[in-house]
Amino acid sequence: MNPVILVVEDKPLLAEDLLDRLDTFGYSNILGPFKSAELAIQAIKDQEPDIAILDINLSGKMNGIALAKALIRIKQIPLIYLTHLEDLETLENSMQTQPVAFLNKPFTNSELRIAIQNAENQLDQETKSPYLIDATEKLTDRLFIRNGKGKIQIKLDDILWIQSGGGETSAVVVKERHHEGKLPYTVGFNLNKLEERLLFCPFIVRSSRFHMINLNNVKRIFSDSNSTKNKKILEIADQEFPLGEKYRKNVLDRFHLI
Secondary structure, three states: OOOOEEEEOOOHHHHHHHHHHHHHHOOOOEEEEEOOHHHHHHHOOOOOOOEEEEEOOOOOOOOHHHHHHHHHHHOOOOEEEEEOOOOHHHHHHHHOOOOOEEEEOOOOHHHHHHHHHHHHHHHHHHHHOOOOOOHHHOOOOEEEEEEOOEEEEEEHHHEEEEEEOOOOOEEEEEHHHHHOOOOOEEEOOOHHHHHHHOOOOOOEEEOOOOEEEEHHHEEEEEEOOOOOOOOEEEEEOOEEEEOOHHHHHHHHOOOOOO
16 A cells, blocks of 8 residues: 655655655655645645645644644545644644544654554555445535525535625625625625635635635736735626735636736
């Protein structure tokens, strides 16, 4: 067995050392290393890993535990955490993801090897189980949101944008309701929580402090003529959205610009 092992470690020297150890053990099918959760999530759209080795204390908006939660929503895989001694709250939070091992830095070759072998054993057991429910079968082209007493289905392609509704709410604007002049759907999550919950959807991204947009529905990108800083504007349906400086590179890098 030569599993695909995802490696996420934001310290370059530690990441290189980890890759050297894995190579010594005979593991050549490595996805990474990645220095942030966001980069790792982008990569697994093209190749799903079998095992994940994640540093808990990652730089960026998401730590290793948040990344793990995003991963297992896409595919149930064995998780190995790399960490220094953590506080009790962090450890309890990490246990929600049911990791196969914690490796306290600095860890030995034997500790790493045993952790990976345990992960492979878990993979073997899941493969043999006739009752395994594959998480990859979860529908990834739609979601359900509360509407009255029940929940209504929304196709992700139909979402135009999502805007902050103030406090802990957001407004989801979809094609049909927008074209008919109807109010958007209101959901009980702020944009930060929605951004985390929609990580499985690569084309709905944050564009500003107050908006997430559907990249597939962007009709035009142009510069703000009233700005001296070459600010960019995105046009979706009949609305214009200023592209926040913090989010500009992540959004524009997703388009082929010629």
